[in-house]
Amino acid sequence: MTRAYSGRASEELTVDRLAREELATDDVRIHPDTLEHQAQVAEAHANPQLAANFRRAAELARVPDDQVMAMYEALRPHRSTGAELEDLARRLDDHEAPRCAALVREAASVYARRGLLA
Amino acid sequence: MDPLTTGTDAPRPVGRIRFMNEQRVNLDGFAHEDVELGLVALSSPADPEPSLVVRDGKVVEMDGRAAEDFDVLDAYIANHGIDLSVAEEAMALDDVTLARLFVDFAVPRDEVVRLVAGTTPAKLARVVAMLRPAELTIAMTKLRARRTPSNQAHVTNRLDDPLLLAADAATAAAYGFRELETTVPVLADAPSNAVAVTVGAAVGSPGVLVQCSVEEAMELEMGMRGLVSYAETVSLYGTESVFVDGDDTPYSKAFLSSAYASRGVKMRVSSGAGAEVLMGGAERCSMLYLESRCVSLARAMGVQGVQNGGIDGASVAGAVPAGVRELMAENVMVMARNLESCSGNDALMSESHVRRTSRTLPIMLAGSDFICSGFGSIQRYDNMFGPSQWNAEDLDDWLVMQRDWGIDGGLRTADPQDMERLRRRAAEAVRDVYAWLGLADFTDEHVELAVDAVGSKDLGDPDPMVVLGAAQAIRTSGLGSLEVARALLECGYHVEAERVLEMLVARVHGDHLQTAAIFDESMQVLSLVTDPNDYAGPGTGYEPTPARQREIHAIRQARGVEDLRKDQEGFASDALRVVGPAAPGSDPREVVVGVSPGVGRTVWRTLSGLLVVDVLRELLAGLEEEGCRPRVVRVNRTLDLGMVGLTAARLAGSGIGIGLQGKGTALIHRRDLPPLANLELYSVAPVVTPDLYRLLGSNAGRHAKGATPVPARNPYTDEAIEARYHTSVIALIALERSCVDPQAGPEELEVAP
CATH class of the missing domain: 3.40.50.10150 (B12-dependent dehydatase associated subunit)
Known part of the structure; x- marks a missing residue:
């Protein structure tokens, strides 16, 4: 059985509940555990990179929309200093998002070498 | 000046030449190969020799470049994109041996995928460049991820008119398109277009994926809101300078990919020949090599699929020798890297009907995850991506071509009576939903015009502020597809409400995040996982079901005694x-x-x-x-x-x-x-x-x-x-x-x- 981000079982996502206004945004949002499950499926189908992406996604699933968008913006070229990227990586650590944090730290090091920092 | 006359002093050619000069193909631009400009299709002297040196589990040299000189693309590919457990074996194979595996029926797809995972960009480009057109067709038949081929449509209009968008989305869904891509001439209209196409698609068929192609950040916002069900306009480029000019890096794009997946939104990236040439940054490399870098990067980032085959740059590739072949080779690289291929046939690359058919036919015959990454299902003038390789006027041609060859090009005949009913229901549903949500009011006359319209020129001159107002209201209110589903229900569109809800429930399951996923009309996911391509020569692989074959044969023009x-x-x-x-x-x-x-x-x-x-x-x-x-x-x-x-x-x-x-x-x-x-x-x-x-x-x-x-x-x-x-x-x-x-x-x- 699949659960939505809210914890509601996917079987409960019915038109009747929609009509009774019982469904909220988090009821139609994917749960991190489901993304981990999809990562395992991807791994079993010869795509470890897709699996890694789903695992980063599982970490981001708990991060609010506006923060996700801000993090993306910070990673664009010439937006952030090395220190700012390190701050971002720490925030991701705080969100229990070590894979995303590692990606940001790797970016910071490559950006520094290639002149892509702010 | 007419490119075929060399100057005012040139003698007037004879009638036979003048006659040929007037033919449509001569409206197209053709260029001499020019390595300096990157106007070269399959291979350039500046393309690096393939190489891979691994030390202590780390890539220290790739395609002739040492790690300390890696640009941001090399770095990402070297760190994430190459399966080091197979790299030595794969890189040791000579190009011919590896190329033959692509077309050898006896070698399973999985084996090609396993080996290609260990190849560098330069290596894969060299191998694919060896494949002749018929071999590319076989390779595509064998290597595409999903067994069942499919197709994608553009649904846009120059007014962003929601009623027409909905009617046209329903039409496209009725014709069998499983993904609909919309975009806007006015950026701020985007949320309204997303809602209108979502509703129209739900009228036409269950399980149709919808995207609204706009600037990266706004597209992400709409995806997170649940206003769209997939994203595609996440562009990759083959050189660092052009990539950065596009205001991204492989790292920001990889983060973006994860952001989409984190909300259960399907996503693929876009690349393709010609983009670097048009931006003056090809660095003397061939189009195929630069695209091989993009495809390697796509796999490294962990996205499930790639739209390529020269998208906006298709005519650049088309201008040089073997350019059309290069476009198809791009798709085959995607498939060999175990990714979903959305295989171009998108922007119109020729004024000549012969030439554009020639460009598309091998891919249509082979079958692709999405044969067109944007069949213009609407009028050319309404296509806000620019005219497509295939447009509304070509729908019957496409259906007849499917029937001629007995193949599945992803489309079916929509019954003319059904068409009117669907278009009316779609236009009315959007009108009712917009009214119920307090977004805008549309007249009965507007509905009638949209139902019968061939294109937006048949709508008269509606007030553009109405759409803009609706879009702003959607954006500021934070309204998403859940609210749209509820509005549909309140307005009496039970079936459509259920279909919109089903697409939201699909996000919770996430099965459509796997490679090459579409939904069939009973909401089953068809993907690399659930519907893997098992082609292994004649008598194997995809064959239309008898019902689907009847659908392909049953064009409305057929007559009997x-x-x-x-x-x-x-x-x-x-x-x-x-x-x-x-x-x-x-x-x-x-x-x-x-x-x-x-x-x-x-x-x-x-x-x-x-x-x-x-x-x-x-x-x-x-x-x-x-x-x-x-x-x-x-x-x-x-x-x-x-x-x-x-x-x-x-x-x-x-x-x-x-x-x-x-x-x-x-x-x-x-x-x-x-x-x-x-x-x-x-x-x-x-x-x-x-x-x-x-x-x-x-x-x-x-x-x-x-x-x-x-x-x-x-x-x-x-x-x-x-x-x-x-x-x-x-x-x-x-x-x-x-x-x-x-x-x-x-x-x-x-x-x-």
Whole structure:
């Protein structure tokens, strides 16, 4: 059985509940555990990179929309200093998002070498 | 200046050359190969030699470049994109050996995928460049991820009119497109377009994925809101400078990919030949090598699929030698890297119908996850991506091409009556939902215009502020697809509400995040996981189900004998009356007009659209002008025109007869000639005019009087006359044959004046 981000079982996502206004945004949002499950499926189908992406996604699933968008913006070229990227990586650590944090730290090091920092 | 004239002093070419210069293909631009500009398709001297050096589990050199010199693309690919457990084996294979694995039926797809995972960008480009067009077709058949092919449509209009967007989305879904891509001429309209297309798609079919292509951040916002169900406009470029000019890096794009997946939104990236050339940053490399970098990067980032095959740059590739081949090779690289291929055939790359068909056909025959990454299902002028390789005017061509080859190009015939119903329901649903949500009010007249519109030019001049206001309201209120589903329900669109909700529930499951996922109409996910391509030579791989094959065959234009019988019955009259058996005449001025057995029974109208009776009246008038005495008989024993004419000649006192088949073919015969000979023949029935029939009558009269008339010339046509009429001819002959009676003698007919 699949659960939505809210914890509601996917079987409960019915038109009747929609009509009774019982469904909220988090009821139609994917749960991190489901993304981990999809990562395992991807791994079993010869795509470890897709699996890694789903695992980063599982970490981001708990991060609010506006923060996700801000993090993306910070990673664009010439937006952030090395220190700012390190701050971002720490925030991701705080969100229990070590894979995303590692990606940001790797970016910071490559950006520094290639002149892509702010 | 006309590129085909080299200057004002150039001598005027001869007529044959001037004539060729005027053909459509010569509106296209063609360029000499130019390595400096990156105008080179498959291989450039500047492309690096493939190489890979791994030390302590880390790539320290790739394609001739040391790790300390890696640009941001190299770094990402080297750190994430290469399966080091297989790299040594794969890189050691020579190019020919690896290329042969792509087309060898005995080697499973999985094995190619395993080895390619260990190749560098330069290596894969070199291998794929070896594949000839027919080999690319086989490789695509074998290597695409999903067994069942599919197709994607553009649904846009230059007004961002929500009612028309919805009607056109429903239309596209009814035609079988499983992904719909919209975009905007006015960026701020985007949320409104997303809602309108989502609702329209839900009217047309369950399980249609919808995207709204806009700037990266806004597209992400709409994806997170649940306003769209997939994203595609996440562009990759093959050089660092162009990538950064595009305001991203592989790292920001990889983060973006994860952000989409974190909200259960399907996503693929876009790349393709020509983009770097157009931005002046190809760094002297071939298009195929640069694209190989993009594809390697896509796999490294962990996205499930790639839209490539020269998207906006398709015509750049098309301008150089082997450029079209390069476009297809790009798709094959994606498939070999175990990713979903959304295989171009998107932006229009030629003014020539021959050329654009040539570019697409091998991919259509091979089948791809999405054959077109944007079939323009709407009018060219309404396509806000620019005109597509295939557009609304080509839908029937596409359906016929599927039928011609017996293949699945992803589309089906939409029933014309159904079409009106769907378009009305879609336009009304959007009107009602917008009203219920307080976004905008649209009139009944607007609905009617949208239902019947061929394109937005048929809508008059609606107020652009209405759409903008609706879009702003959607954005500021934070409204998402859940609210849209509820509005549909409140407005009485239960089925559509359920379909929109189903797409949201699909996000919770996330099965459509796997490679090459679409939903079928029963909401089953078809993907690399659930519907893997198992092609291993003839008799294996995708075969349409019998029901799908019937759908492919059943184009609305197909006709049978019964259709034609009904058409002919509609022209029946009492203008031909049987007088009695026909006997030979003796008057030397008598000419007999013989008609075939079906005339006046099953056949009433000729292929030219003239009634047979009117043709007879012209023939009789022509004979009378020459002072002859005409008589009309029906020959019942045979439908062969020569025999009909000869029988008439033998009954005629003059020995001259006219033979006329119901379809309009006519000749003049003489009693002493062999059956297959004749004096004059009108063989091209569809273009014979009343004047020509009258001339045939008077020429027959002159023959009867012993004169030698100037033969009438058969009318000229450059139309595909046989393509147009042969099916009708076959049916008319069948109708005639049903009236043949080998025992029956000829009978005399009276033609009402």
